[in-house]
Amino acid sequence: EAQLVESGGGLVQPGRSLRLSCAASTFTFHTYALHWVRRAPGKGLEWVSGITWNNGVIGYVDSVKGRFTISRDNAKNSLYLQMNSLRAEDTALYYCAKGVTVGAAFDIWGQGTMVTVSS
Amino acid sequence: SYEVTQPLSVSVALGQTARIPCGGYNIGTKSVHWYQQKPGQAPVLVIYRDNNRPSGIPERFSGSNSGNTATLTVSRAQAGDEADYFCQVWDSSPSVVFGGGTKLTVL
Numbered sequence: 001e002a003q004l005v006e007s008g009g010g011l012v013q014p015g016r017s018l019r020l021s022c023a024a025s026t027f028t029f030h031t032y033a034l035h036w037v038r039r040a041p042g043k044g045l046e047w048v049s050g051i052t053w054n055n056g057v058i059g060y061v062d063s064v065k066g067r068f069t070i071s072r073d074n075a076k077n078s079l080y081l082q083m084n085s086l087r088a089e090d091t092a093l094y095y096c097a098k099g100v101t102v103g104a105a106f107d108i109w110g111q112g113t114m115v116t117v118s119s
Numbered sequence: 120s121y122e123v124t125q126p127l128s129v130s131v132a133l134g135q136t137a138r139i140p141c142g143g144y145n146i147g148t149k150s151v152h153w154y155q156q157k158p159g160q161a162p163v164l165v166i167y168r169d170n171n172r173p174s175g176i177p178e179r180f181s182g183s184n185s186g187n188t189a190t191l192t193v194s195r196a197q198a199g200d201e202a203d204y205f206c207q208v209w210d211s212s213p214s215v216v217f218g219g220g221t222k223l224t225v226l
Binding site for chain 1: 150152154156160161162163167168173205207209212214215216217218219220
């Protein structure tokens with residue numbers, strides 16, 4: 001069964017950085033687009049960023065532009081999210097999710113990694 | 120940017136039919152995907168491209184999309200269907216837009 005496993009979350013002070021990772025198994029990782037989606041406490045789902053199979057960045061939500069960078073390493077079956085200049089409003093459970101291509105639904109999700117930004 | 124709206128909550132009696140709307144300007148011209156999320160669990164895709172069910176999703180879940188409203192229908196609602204439901208579309212940027220989510224309560 002295809003699986004995504006996130007890691008790298010934790011407690012971090014405002015203004016600091018964190019790098020999230022997402023490891024994939026049992027599917028042809030390098031042929032699919034991947035995304036980061038977050039859910040803040042008491043809020044709904046919010047798409048953060050997406051990347052195509054060949055490292056083309058699909059985009060970022062406005063609130064993270066210039067601070068977050070998405071990347072992937074197909075040789076390592078891994079997706080990353082570099083988060084700089086973190087703010088309290090970035091506190092959320094961060095999920096990685098697989099989509100076939102732009103426009104497609106997200107058919108596989110990881111269990112998420114929690115990021116808490118607080119002093 | 121494109122926006123989609125959902126009611127905060129929908130209630131349904133056990134065994135009856137729940138309908139969860141997702142509103143957006145001319146949303147009928149877009150593909151709408153639906154996710155179910157239970158507390159402490161990851162989201163699960165229940166409907167893709169308006170009215171298609173992934174493998175393993177019960178036939179009780181169906182979708183429609185026309186005009187300014189897409190709808191997720193849960194027939195013969197069960198206690199296990201209680202969850203947050205989110206609609207999702209792609210806009211032209213491209214970027215991904217989620218509705219605010221609807222909490223389904225089965226009475």
